Amino acid sequence: MNVNMDLLEAIRRRRTTNTPFSPEPVSNEHKRLLIETATRAPSHFNSQPWRFVIIEDKARIQAMANIAGDSMKRLMDEGAFVSRYRRYFRFSKQETAKTNSGIYIDNVPFFLRPLIKLVFSDNVGNLLSRLGASRILARDQRKIVENTPMLLAIVLDKQEYKPGELSGLYASITLGAVIQTFWLVTTSLNMGMQFISTPLEVKDNRERVETLLHIPAQYELVAIFRMGYKDSNAARNTIDWTSNQRKSxxxxxxxxxxxxxxxxxxxxxxxxxxxxxxxxxxxx
Ligand SMILES: Cc1cc2nc3c(=O)[nH]c(=O)nc-3n(C[C@H](O)[C@H](O)[C@H](O)COP(=O)(O)O)c2cc1C
Known part of the structure; x- marks a missing residue:
C-alpha cells in the first residue's frame, strides 16, 4: 500500500474499523511511522503531554479483552450504556437521515430485530439482560479485542491534563490532533483502528487496565485503540452499526x-x- 496516499483520499476513506483485523503483526517500521507522524501534532508550548503504550503481548491483550467484555456487560446490564448513549442510536435509514448523526444499528440477529428498539430504550431495566443483547455485545467486544494484533493506549501527563482548567482543554485538543493523525496514517497503510472505550467507563475496570499496563500515577489513561491491517473478508459483529453520515x-x-x-x-x-x-x- 502506498504510504504517500493523497491526504484527501485518506480523509475520504478513514473509518472506524469495527470488524476483526488480519492476525499479521504490525511491522516495526509502521509502528514507528505511526508514532513519529502522530507526535508531529501541535501541543500547547510544545508540551507533548502524551505518552503511548504499544501492547502486543498476547496475555495482556487477552486480559484487556476480558476487561472490555466485562465492561460492556456491566454497562448494558446496569443500564448506563443505554441511558448515556440512547440519543445517538438510530434504527432505520430514515431516522438516520433526520439528523445525519449518531450510529445506525443496521446489523441485528433475526430474533432481536423486532425488539431492538426496546433493547436500546430507557426504562426497560434489566429485562432479561436486555433480551440477551448485553451477552452478545459483551462477547462481540471481548472477541474483537482478543483477536487484535496490537492495542495502543494513550496517557496524558496530569501536570498538563487538568479537567476543568484551560490546560485540560489544551491537552484534550492536542490529544485529538494526535488521534486523527493515527487515524489518517493507519488508513494510508491499509490499517484500521477502533476506540475501545468501555474499560474507561467502568471505574474499577479502568484501574485494572492501569495496573495491567503499570501506568504511573502521574499519567491519566485517556484512550485505548485496537489497530491492525484490514481484512477485507472479515465478518461483522453480531450486533453492529454504521455511521458514515455527516451533517452538511x-x-x-x-x-x-x-x-x-x-x-x-x-x-x-x-x-x-x-x-x-x-x-x-x-x-x-
Ligand atoms: C472519544 C471517542 C470515543 C469513541 N468510542 C468508541 C468505542 O468505544 N467503540 C467504537 O467502536 N467506536 C468508538 N468511537 C468511534 C465513533 O463511534 C465514530 O468515530 C463515529 O461513529 C463516526 O464513525 P467513523 O469513525 O467510522 O467515521 C469513539 C469516538 C470518539 C471520538
Whole structure:
C-alpha cells in the first residue's frame, strides 16, 4: 500500500474499523511511522503531554479483552450504556437521515430485530439482560479485542491534563490532533483502528487496565485503540452499526455571526472532497 496516499483520499476513506483485523503483526517500521507522524501534532508550548503504550503481548491483550467484555456487560446490564448513549442510536435509514448523526444499528440477529428498539430504550431495566443483547455485545467486544494484533493506549501527563482548567482543554485538543493523525496514517497503510472505550467507563475496570499496563500515577489513561491491517473478508459483529453520515456544511457553519447562513456561492461550491472526478463517492 502506498504510504504517500493523497491526504484527501485518506480523509475520504478513514473509518472506524469495527470488524476483526488480519492476525499479521504490525511491522516495526509502521509502528514507528505511526508514532513519529502522530507526535508531529501541535501541543500547547510544545508540551507533548502524551505518552503511548504499544501492547502486543498476547496475555495482556487477552486480559484487556476480558476487561472490555466485562465492561460492556456491566454497562448494558446496569443500564448506563443505554441511558448515556440512547440519543445517538438510530434504527432505520430514515431516522438516520433526520439528523445525519449518531450510529445506525443496521446489523441485528433475526430474533432481536423486532425488539431492538426496546433493547436500546430507557426504562426497560434489566429485562432479561436486555433480551440477551448485553451477552452478545459483551462477547462481540471481548472477541474483537482478543483477536487484535496490537492495542495502543494513550496517557496524558496530569501536570498538563487538568479537567476543568484551560490546560485540560489544551491537552484534550492536542490529544485529538494526535488521534486523527493515527487515524489518517493507519488508513494510508491499509490499517484500521477502533476506540475501545468501555474499560474507561467502568471505574474499577479502568484501574485494572492501569495496573495491567503499570501506568504511573502521574499519567491519566485517556484512550485505548485496537489497530491492525484490514481484512477485507472479515465478518461483522453480531450486533453492529454504521455511521458514515455527516451533517452538511450549511447545517454546521454560520457566517460572520451566529445565525447567519453561509453565502450560497460557498454552500454550492464544488466539493473537492466528494466530486466524482476524485474517485468513488463513498460518502453514503
Ligand atoms: C472519544 C471517542 C470515543 C469513541 N468510542 C468508541 C468505542 O468505544 N467503540 C467504537 O467502536 N467506536 C468508538 N468511537 C468511534 C465513533 O463511534 C465514530 O468515530 C463515529 O461513529 C463516526 O464513525 P467513523 O469513525 O467510522 O467515521 C469513539 C469516538 C470518539 C471520538
Amino acid at each position: 456544511i450549511t447545517d454546521l457553519v454560520h457566517y460572520n455571526e451566529w445565525g447567519t447562513a453561509i453565502p450560497p456561492e460557498l454552500a454550492t461550491a464544488r466539493s473537492l472532497l466528494w466530486d466524482e472526478e476524485h474517485g468513488t463517492n463513498t460518502r453514503n
